[in-house]
Amino acid sequence: MKILCLLLLWSVSAIAAKPNIIVIFVDNFGNGDLGCFGSKLHRTPNVDRLAAEGMKFTSFYVASGVCTPSRAALMTGCYPRRVGMHVSDTGGAVLQPVARKGLNPSEVTMAEVLKSAGYATMCIGKWHLGDQLAFLPTKQGFDDFFGIPYSDDMTKDKKPDVWPELPLMRGEKVIEAPADRDHLVKRCTEEAVRFIEQHKAEPFFLYLPHTMPGSTAHPFSSENFRGKSANGEYGDSVEELDWSTGEIMAALERLKLADNTLIVWTSDNGAVKRTPPQGSNAPYRGHGYDTSEGAMRMPCVMRWPGRIAAATVNDALCSTMDLLPTFARLAGAGLPPQKIDGHDMTAMLADAGNKASPWDDDGFFYYRMEQLQAVRAGDWKLYLPLTGKAKGMGGKQEPTKLALFDVRHDVSETHEVSAEHPEVVARLTALAGKARDDLGDAKSPGAGQREAGMVENAVPLMR
Numbered sequence: 001m002k003i004l005c006l007l008l009l010w011s012v013s014a015i016a017a018k019p020n021i022i023v024i025f026v027d028n029f030g031n032g033d034l035g036c037f038g039s040k041l042h043r044t045p046n047v048d049r050l051a052a053e054g055m056k057f058t059s060f061y062v063a064s065g066v067c068t069p070s071r072a073a074l075m076t077g078c079y080p081r082r083v084g085m086h087v088s089d090t091g092g093a094v095l096q097p098v099a100r101k102g103l104n105p106s107e108v109t110m111a112e113v114l115k116s117a118g119y120a121t122m123c124i125g126k127w128h129l130g131d132q133l134a135f136l137p138t139k140q141g142f143d144d145f146f147g148i149p150y151s152d153d154m155t156k157d158k159k160p161d162v163w164p165e166l167p168l169m170r171g172e173k174v175i176e177a178p179a180d181r182d183h184l185v186k187r188c189t190e191e192a193v194r195f196i197e198q199h200k201a202e203p204f205f206l207y208l209p210h211t212m213p214g215s216t217a218h219p220f221s222s223e224n225f226r227g228k229s230a231n232g233e234y235g236d237s238v239e240e241l242d243w244s245t246g247e248i249m250a251a252l253e254r255l256k257l258a259d260n261t262l263i264v265w266t267s268d269n270g271a272v273k274r275t276p277p278q279g280s281n282a283p284y285r286g287h288g289y290d291t292s293e294g295a296m297r298m299p300c301v302m303r304w305p306g307r308i309a310a311a312t313v314n315d316a317l318c319s320t321m322d323l324l325p326t327f328a329r330l331a332g333a334g335l336p337p338q339k340i341d342g343h344d345m346t347a348m349l350a351d352a353g354n355k356a357s358p359w360d361d362d363g364f365f366y367y368r369m370e371q372l373q374a375v376r377a378g379d380w381k382l383y384l385p386l387t388g389k390a391k392g393m394g395g396k397q398e399p400t401k402l403a404l405f406d407v408r409h410d411v412s413e414t415h416e417v418s419a420e421h422p423e424v425v426a427r428l429t430a431l432a433g434k435a436r437d438d439l440g441d442a443k444s445p446g447a448g449q450r451e452a453g454m455v456e457n458a459v460p461l462m463r
Contacts, residue, residue, distance in 0.1 A: 017260055018117065018118070018119075018203040018330075018331055018332070019203070019260050019261060019262045019304065019307075019330055019331075020203055020204050020205075020206075020257060020260060020261040020262070021114065021119075021204075021205045021206070021261070021262050021264075021327055021330070021331075022205075022206045022208065022248065022261060022262070022263045022264070023074075023205075023206070023207050023208065023209075023264045023266075023323070024208045024210065024244075024245060024248070024263065024264065024265045024266075025071075025074065025125075025207070025208065025209040025210065025266060025267065025268055026209075026210045026212070026213070026241055026265075026266075026267045026268070027067070027126060027151075027209070027210060027211060027212060027213060027214050027215070027267070027268055028067075028213055028214060028215055028267070028268070028269060028270070028271055028272055028279065028288055029213060029238070029241075029267035029268075029270075029271060029279060029299075030267070030270045030271030030279040030280050030281035030282075030288070030294065030299075031270065031280070031281050031282065031283075031284055031294070031297065031298065031299045032271075032279075032280030032281055032282030032283070033238055033271065033279050033280055033299070034047050034048070034051075034299050035047070035048045036048040036050075036051035036052070036056060036299075036301065037056070037299045038282060038283070039280065041230055041231050041235065041280070042229065042230075042231060042235055042238045042239060042242075043229070043239055043242070044238065044239070044242040045242065045246070046242045046243070046245040046246035046249060047242055047245050047265055047301060049246075049249070050245065050249070050263060050265055050301045050303045051301045051303075051311075052310065052311055053303050053305065053310050053311075054263070054301055054302050054303030054304065054308050054310065054312075055301070055302050055303075055308050055309065055312045055313070055314055055349065055352055056299075056300070056301055056312070056313045056314070057300040057301070057302070057313075057314050057315075057316075057318060058313060058314070058315045059297065059315050059316060059317045059318065059407075059408065060266065060297070060298050060299075060300035060318055060319065060320075061296050061297055061298065061317070061318070061319045061320070061364060061376075062074070062266075062267075062268060062269055062296050062298055062319070062320050063079050063080055063296075063319060063320060063321055063341075063367070064080050064086070064269065064296070064367065064368075065269045065270065065288055065289050065290050065291060065292070065295030065296050065368065066093045066094055066269055066288070066289050067094050067126075067128050067151060067215070067268055067269065068080075068085060068088065068093070068094040068095045068128050068129065069085050069086050069093075069094075069367075069369075070268045070269050070320070071127075071128055071129055071209065071268060072085035072103055072129055073085075073319075073320055073321050074110075074268075074320040074321070074323065075103065075107075075109040075110055075111070075129065075140070075324075076103070076107050076108070076109060076110075076324065076336075076340065077110070077321045077322070077323070077324030077325055077336070077340035077341060077342035078107075078321065078338075078339075078340050078341050078342070079321070079341050079365065079367065079439055080367065081367055081370075081439040081440055081446065081449060082339070082341065082439055082446075082448060082449055082450060083103065083104065083107055083450055083452065084104065084449065084450060084451050084452030085103060085129070085452055086367060086369055086370060087369050087370060088101060089101035089454070093289070093369055094128065094150075094151070095128060095129070095130060095131070095150060096150070096154060096163075097131060097149075097150055097154050097159075097162070097163040097164065097460065097461075098131065098162060098163065098164075098458045098459070098460050099130065099131060099132070099458060100132070100454055100455050100456075100457075100458045101130065101452050101453065101454055102129055102130020102131070102132055102134065102135025102452065102453045102454075102455075103129040103130055103135055103140060103452065103453060104450070104451060104452050104453035105134060105135070105139055105140065105453055106453075107140075107336075107338070107450070108141075108336030108337070108338065109140045109141045109324075110141075110205075110207075110323065110324040110327055110328075111123070111137070111140060111141030111142045111205060111207065112140065112141030113141075113324060113327065113328050113331070113333045113334070113335070113336065114141075114203075114205040114327060114328075114331055114333060115141050115143075115205075116333050116334065117203070117328075117331040117332055117333035118202070118203060119202075119203045119204055119205045119331065120143055120195075120198075120199040120202055120203070120204040120205070121141060121142045121143050121144075121204070121205045121207075122142055122143060122144045122145070122146075122195045122204075122205075122206055122207070123137040123142045123144075123145045123146075123147065123207045123209070124145070124146045124147055124188045124191050124192050124195070124206070124207070124208050124209075125147045125148075125184075125188050125207075125208055125209040125210050125211055126147060126148055126150070126151065126152070126209045126210070126211045127145070127147060127148070127149050127150070127209070128149070128150045128151060128209075130149075130453065131149035131150055131458075131461055132455050132458055132459070133172060134453060134455060135453055136149065136169075136172055138171055138172055142207070144170075144171055144195075145169060145170070145171055145172075146169070146170050146187075146188065146191045147168070147169060147184075147188060147209075147211070148166060148167065148168060148169070148179055148184070148211060149167065149169060149461060151211075151214065151215045152166065152179070152181050152184065152211045152212075152214045152215070152216060152220070153214060153215045153216040154166065155178065156178070162460075163460070164177065164460035164461060164462050165177035165178040165179075165462075166178045166179045166181070167179065167461045167462070167463075168180075168184075169461070174461050174462060174463045175463075176463075177462065177463050181211075181220040182220050182221070182222055182223075182226075183222050184211045184212065184220065185210060185211065185212050185220075185221065185222065185237070185240050185241060185244055186222045186224075186240070186244075188208065188210065188211070188244070189243075189244040189247050189248070192206060192208055192244075192247075192248060192251075193247060193248065193251045196248070196251050196252065196255065196257070197251065197255065200255045200257060203331070205327075208248075209268070210241055210244070212237040212240070212241060213234055213237040213238065213241075213271075213278070213279065214237075215272075217274060218233050219233045219234050219236070219237035219278075220233075220237065221233070221236040221237045221239075221240045222240060224240075224243075225237075225239055225240040225243070231278070232278070233278075234278035234279060238279075245265065248263070249263075258305060259305045259306055261304070262302065262303070262304040262307070262308075262330070263301075263302065263303045263304070264300070264301075264302050264323065265299075265300065265301045265302075266298050266299065266300040266301075266320065267298045267299060269288045269289065269295055269296065269298075270284070270286070270287060270288040270292075270294045270295045270296070270297075270298070271287065271288055271294075272287050272288040272289055273287040273288075281293075281294030281295075283411050283412050284297050284411060284412065284413075285412055285413045290368060291366035291367070291368045291373040291374050293381070293407060293411070293413065296366060297407075298320075302349065304349070307349065307350075308349050308350075309352060312352035313352060314348055314352045314354070314355070315355060315408065316345075316348050316354065316355045316356065316357045317357040317359040317360060317364060317376065317377075317378070318343075318345050318348060318357060318359070319342065319359070319364065320342075321340070321341050321342030321343075322342040322343050322344070322345045323342065324336075324340065324342055325340065325342050325343060325344045325345075326342075326344050326345045326346055326349075328344075329344050329346050330346065338450065339448060343357075343358040343359070359376070359377065360377050360378045361377070362377075362431070363375045363376070363377045363428065363431030363432070363434070363435065364376045364377070365431075365432070365435045365439070366381075367439075370440075370441070370442050370443065371386065371441065371442050372384065372432060372435055372436060372439075372441040372442075373386060373400075375428045375431050375432045375435070376407065376428075377427070377428055377431060378408070379406045379407065379408040379409065380404060380405070380406060380407070380421075380424050380428060381404070381405050381407040381413075382402070382403070382404050382418075382424070382425060382428035382429065382432070383400055383401075383402065383403040383404075383405075384400075384402065384429075384432055385400065385401055385402045386400045402418060402425070403416050403418060404416065404417050404418035404421060404424060404425055404428075405417065
């Protein structure tokens, strides 16, 4: 009873305060790339400080191992298949420039939820949920936008007859093309600080989906960081992202906003496989773009002084899909009328020892584009037997056999234990069946799926 009362008091107090909310969402960045998650290679003192002053989440997942569907899930609190954003209009894994498809404007985003509660909202960085006017951030609940509409490596030289120069946008207008990729992190950081300063007297929501390290084999950074790390261009970019985090923290402290601001720091998917290696997903197995732990189990830190206990670690199963309902609770806002998949995690924020998660009962599902490939509940992850090749980013995945791992205690998945736990296999297999009924699998639709947005004629964004 005492714990319940404390949680209720925490929630009521938090709602009354209407906290500012900042989500820093970096691109193609692995669990092992931060000092606070074990990196000995990269210098990340500012994110490490967030962890020291807040809570680390060690079973925090994105809903896809690749950009567009991962971002759709974050924005809507839904699995990508539910909102039709699991594949592109051309059948690939992510949206490309001049795509006809985008996040349906009828979906309710976290920006729209917070805007309904009186928040100023801004998106700064990489959007990648549709580059047509109907799908831009300003049509999805954001008061303003500064950044690029898709990945920084989607440049004109790749498809000169189809793709425009990489556009840098303000609002709905292209202000620079090609965008200066060397200074994107620096300029986005300056814009973020400016937004915080302008809205210091009202609740605000800043979504900062950084463009780096990005999908390119040669990440960009400004001259202050270029050549300064121990890990080449990738390390330079990591350390500039950490600098950016420090600038945000310093602005909050200068404006006396830190105590009433929740910062969430995480990545859209794990580091991808490169030769020579760049990013690290340690201690997890696998790389970005698939359904491995390395692709979908992200480093996540949340700081809210006085509300989230400092230097705490939470291993409860949770997801980016949980952020929308959590923010709604904290802001005193209503949830979207459509079904969402995420769960309110305010109890986890209030108590690091609270390992109970609704996902343990419902199951958390790992989709690669159209295909359901694995399910997790509690300690267990079951890889489902796949009979056909799954085409996607990173090439074709070969057929796999059923396999069970205790991913809470055996995080590197070194011991396959399906034979020892047939009851667990049966339970997770049954959960997978429910997912197929609701969300679908491969070419079979699910009863709970909704349509993505689509325009008849897509036009390139140009100055």
